[in-house]
Amino acid sequence: MFCAKQVAEFRPHIDELTRRGIDLAVIGSGAPQFALGFREQMGLPIPVYSDQTLAAYKAAAMNRSLWRMFHPGQLLGWRALRYFRLALLGDATQQGGVVVVRPGGRVVYEFHNRFPGDHPNPAVVVKAALSALAQ
């Protein structure tokens, strides 16, 4: 339910990052047909990919467990109910995050969400992404 919020927070930065030479992509755990619906729903000008096997999540060391669904920090996120979605379009126990990689495979930033509603500050991610251009 907080997935849309995480992406919506990045939405205002997408055009600038793309213009400055940085690509963005969304990876979700739902089926490919739901990736299309998610991109259209969010009005995203970037690709949305499906990772139903969770292989990419595992490789990126993203958190996954049932108890994280009930982390106390999640309660803070209930203010974001306007982003609530009834349909479960992926693995709800799988937490997300952000990884910024520059050509050559150098990771310049990574954030692993600890619980639903836990997201990095987009400004911090943007700063890290822009730093990848200077390296």
Place this chain on the structure above:
Amino acid sequence: MDQLANALSAIEIRDEHGQPHRVGALWAERPVVLLFVRHFG
């Protein structure tokens, strides 16, 4: 290549049409911000 990028590089993900793409191709030419979401909801 960093350990995390190396682990991610060869993994295949599917686009919205079901076509496979190697994750490592996403940073082949330009830096990329990968936004992992919990699900498409």
